[in-house]
Amino acid sequence: MTNNDLSYGMLDKMVGLELRKAQSLAAQTFLQVLGGRILPGHFTILILIANNPGQSQSRIAKAAGLDRSSLVPVLKQFEKDDLINRVSARNDRRSKTMTITSSGKKFIKKYTGEIQKLEDTLIEGLGKDNHAKLSELLIQLQELLKKR
Amino acid sequence: MTNNDLSYGMLDKMVGLELRKAQSLAAQTFLQVLGGRILPGHFTILILIANNPGQSQSRIAKAAGLDRSSLVPVLKQFEKDDLINRVSARNDRRSKTMTITSSGKKFIKKYTGEIQKLEDTLIEGLGKDNHAKLSELLIQLQELLKKR
DNA sequence: AGAAAATAGTTTGACATCAAACATTATTTT
DNA sequence: AAAATAATGTTTGATGTCAAACTATTTTCT
Numbered sequence: 001m002t003n004n005d006l007s008y009g010m011l012d013k014m015v016g017l018e019l020r021k022a023q024s025l026a027a028q029t030f031l032q033v034l035g036g037r038i039l040p041g042h043f044t045i046l047i048l049i050a051n052n053p054g055q056s057q058s059r060i061a062k063a064a065g066l067d068r069s070s071l072v073p074v075l076k077q078f079e080k081d082d083l084i085n086r087v088s089a090r091n092d093r094r095s096k097t098m099t100i101t102s103s104g105k106k107f108i109k110k111y112t113g114e115i116q117k118l119e120d121t122l123i124e125g126l127g128k129d130n131h132a133k134l135s136e137l138l139i140q141l142q143e144l145l146k147k148r
Numbered sequence: 149m150t151n152n153d154l155s156y157g158m159l160d161k162m163v164g165l166e167l168r169k170a171q172s173l174a175a176q177t178f179l180q181v182l183g184g185r186i187l188p189g190h191f192t193i194l195i196l197i198a199n200n201p202g203q204s205q206s207r208i209a210k211a212a213g214l215d216r217s218s219l220v221p222v223l224k225q226f227e228k229d230d231l232i233n234r235v236s237a238r239n240d241r242r243s244k245t246m247t248i249t250s251s252g253k254k255f256i257k258k259y260t261g262e263i264q265k266l267e268d269t270l271i272e273g274l275g276k277d278n279h280a281k282l283s284e285l286l287i288q289l290q291e292l293l294k295k296r
Numbered sequence: 297a298g299a300a301a302a303t304a305g306t307t308t309g310a311c312a313t314c315a316a317a318c319a320t321t322a323t324t325t326t
Numbered sequence: 327a328a329a330a331t332a333a334t335g336t337t338t339g340a341t342g343t344c345a346a347a348c349t350a351t352t353t354t355c356t
Contacts, residue, residue, distance in 0.1 A: 006196060006199070006200045006203065006207065006208070006211040007196075007199040007200055008192075008196065008211075009195050009196075009198065009199035010260060010263070011192060013280075014267050015174065015267070015270060015279070015283055015286070016178050016188060016267075017192060018283050018286035018287055018290070019167065019171045019286060020171055020175070020188065020189060020192075020213060022171075022287075023167045023171040025213075025289075026163065026164045026168075027164070027168070028293075029293050029296055030164050040164060040168065041168060044156075044165060047158065047159050048154060048155075050157065051154070051155040051156065051157035052154045052155055055154065059154065060154070065168060065169040112158055119162050119163070119164075121292075122289070125292040126288060130288075131163070132161075133281065134163055135163055135166050137281065137282045137285070138166035138167060138169075139161075139170075140273075140278075141270070141274065142170050145170070145176075145177050
């Protein structure tokens with residue numbers, strides 16, 4: 001039997017605990033959907049660049065919930081794979097503005113269907129209202145945590 | 149201005165994205181509460197051992213949402229810090245059963261108040277019902293993801 | 297009973313992430 | 327205008343985690 005009946009004691013039903021477990025499982029599942037070719041968080045970076053052309057690395061990093069420095073090797077690889085372009089910003093020579101390439105767009109398009117399908121199973125499994133409520137609460141939670 | 153008005157495109161409000169961002173923030177906040185002395189996930193391991201004495205490493209790992217192998221260095225450190233005891237199980241010489249020490253109990257007790265206080269601010273911020281709903285949905289989500 | 301498969305804990309190697317320190321460029325202060 | 331402060335991208339070092347391979351045991355199968 002693989003029945004998991006351990007007690008979490010004081011941590012029982014605390015959001016931090018459930019968040020970590022849920023996130024771990026979700027990341028694993030999304031990674032499968034992405035064919036193991038790109039990490040969920042890295043896919044997010046790509047999407048952010050595609051939807052917000054001309055933004056700086058710092059802005060993208062912040063939106064992705066990652067450290068600036070963590071982006072560097074990822075972007076380097078994206079560039080090497082011809083998924084994005086990076087050029088020094090005219091007005092600020094420290095910054096580099098980034099844009100998606102046509103290959104990048106193709107790459108994204110390749111997985112959008114599967115990702116949406118996965119999300120649809122979550123919507124179906126939780127119920128539409130609950131799914132919406134869950135993202136809403138997660139966003140609200142982020143607001144709360146940012147304020148501390 | 150630090151206004152974060154980037155578009156997440158197709159990922160907007162997807163649970164995977166919000167989960168990852170929320171989890172990152174929560175882990176950071178809990179780490180602060182724990183005085184930077186122990187990672188949230190490691191504290192969970194300790195709590196699990198305290199509340200489920202005599203369990204094997206594998207069971208604890210699973211309940212904590214971590215890989216078996218990830219536990220090894222953590223437990224080694226816990227042992228060195230006299231927070232837990234590990235002894236070979238009588239009935240299964242592969243297994244090691246673990247118990248919390250009195251120092252371990254003290255360690256837990258030291259942070260219980262602060263952790264509960266943090267959770268209380270989340271309950272207050274989200275509203276009691278929403279907080280309960282959030283953990284419930286996170287648990288439900290885990291069930292869904294495990295079934296895939 | 298003996299062989300085969302499964303399980304527990306561990307080690308090793310790869311990699312993602314963060315934090316701090318750094319150089320360069322912008323902005324703010326004086 | 328000069329000096330101090332802040333911001334951007336980067337490098338480096340440390341650490342946590344996973345996955346795969348390994349040993350030792352246990353369980354299952356025949």
